[in-house]
Amino acid sequence: MCSCQCTHSADKITPKAIEPVTADSSDALITSTDALHPANVIVELCSLFYTNNWVTGTGGGISIKDGNKIYLAPSGVQKERMKPEDLFVLDHQTREYLRVPKVFKPSACTPLFMNCYDLRNAGACIHTHSQAAVMVSLLYENEFRISNIEQIKAIPKGFEPGYLSFFDTLTIPIIDNVAHEQDLEIPMQEIMKKYPHTVAVIVRRHGIFIWGENIWKAKIYNEAIDYLLELAVKMKGFGIRTDGGLGSEKRDVDPKIYDH
Template identity: 30%
Template sequence: MEHLQGVFFERTAELIAAGHRLYQRGWLPATSGNLSARLDHRRFAITVSGTHKGTLTDQDIMAVNEKGHALEPGMRPSAETLLHVALYLADPEVGAVLHVHSPSATVLSLATPGERVRLSGFELIKAFPGHTSHDEVLEVPIFDNDQHIPRLVEAVNARAGGTPAVPGYLIRGHGLYAWGPDVARTMHYLEAFDFLFNCQLQLGASQP
């Protein structure tokens, strides 16, 4: 871990800043959500279980291995750490995973039956890699919520091979997982998802 110390401090600072911003937006209420970033090919920095993301300090970020186990004794990672680790192991390009309990993700995933949200017609679809036109369809997978996290990991891996084409998936009535090459890019994706989910909800509400 010693040679990772510099990387750990950098990623920790980014995760703390992200936590504060995401909390201010109302996407991480009441200690919910968890935020992580890659340290190397099998070690990751992640928020400690039960931390309030509006007041994160460097004491609230810990390092885990590829099994989701703490590298330092006495630290307890979030139960959802395994979902983060699964994304890192599925794709070496994933550098950060941010999980939020935003109202738009929570409500849209409950209001949408089936296994995916289909978004089309919105200019902001172009915020996602590989999408060059508002005409394209952005399909965001939805997984049913499950308090048994290893089973949820299995469901995600089975359906999408770990990482769907879109850098995010919804858990019904629960929230959104988004990932990207680094924390900054993943923050952009979270903002784009939130904008699109809100637009979709407003369209749904205006249907006769």
């Protein structure tokens, strides 16, 4: 889930369901000794991503869909200290909360995770405030484009089964940020429709949303894309184009740097 500093709750999704369900009935939804239970996986991965500086300062988050149940972390929680009992659980069909934690409000980017479930039939969505994503959003205009890097091959084609090849160009759209995170809902829907094959959207000066068929696919895409974003910033620092082909004639690089 995503809490994104924003203190506005995502009221418009299911205002009537915000009243807390009794703990007894709903705690079962987030209580399991299975390490692979969605509630436990969200907690584990939020803690892991904290060490990468992806979700520090309560930024970013993870959501997982399990059947019709969507697990979401609340607004403003420290990701590395989060517990299963802090999670919201939402019914995908009725859009009513099946579980509301005692002290927290829903995250403002809940509608953005819903975009991934509604438009892409995703099984999980990750949102980070990755500095590499923010830097890329400042160094590229409307699209991040990178080609001819092995790690691209971890990203699915989207328009047909299978993954990008080494010679393909990975293209991730960049949209502008807005004042209130829930107002990204429509722009994100529009860009997802315009780029039907993408598994990620970069939000300028904000971060990135990445989804997948399940949480492990989403995690792999997130790691591979962030690797590429980080690499792209380093390449830019040396004046090397990220979509400039393989030949040296296509390189932008200063000949004094490229001296061997």
